[in-house]
Amino acid sequence: DAMVIQNPRYQVTQFGKPVTLSCSQTLNHNVMYWYQQKSSQAPKLLFHYYDKDFNNEADTPDNFQSRRPNTSFCFLDIRSPGLGDAAMYLCATSSRDANEQFFGPGTRLTVL
């Protein structure tokens, strides 16, 4: 089945220790998104790639970066995680000419 896969599902890191979350998709979609979702809140868009074109949201902290080495994979790098970065991180994809976004299962990040 075509899908969006996120690894790991649960990630524990220490305060200030860099961490990388990964997302892969078999949908062959052009657009990939990273969202942050804190408890009882709506997903908040961090950035998205349209093919290799990177688009950062204005209020995304500099601490967050992303890489998309090819169509299928996208990574979220958190350079120096703080306690406030503990959240669920969601990856989503959409095709070039369609609005529908398909989400992965998320990675829950804990910062100790």
Place this chain on the structure above:
Amino acid sequence: GENVEQHPSTLSVQEGDSAVIKCTYSDSASNYFPWYKQELGKGPQLIIDIRSNVGEKKDQRIAVTLNKTAKHFSLHITETQPEDSAVYFCAASHTGTASKLTFGTGTRLQVTL
């Protein structure tokens, strides 16, 4: 930018009853309105969507209505079942090269036996 308001924040219904969740949006250029269901510990799942050129769409027990003039849209779930219990998010966007969704604040639906 777009702003989406969603009500109620929590909703409890008895099994078999109907549930209605309402959203309003601010940007008249928005033309795509999806609804997502999110179960605990999982990613949001698209359950139904509507585009601005139609007023209503139905898929089995769920339906969405859109009033463009009033800038509001609603999710209707009939014959609710315990497995409908989840958090539901509405969202709005407009067609573009990359669809950026603005989400509502979510509604926690509890279906009781």
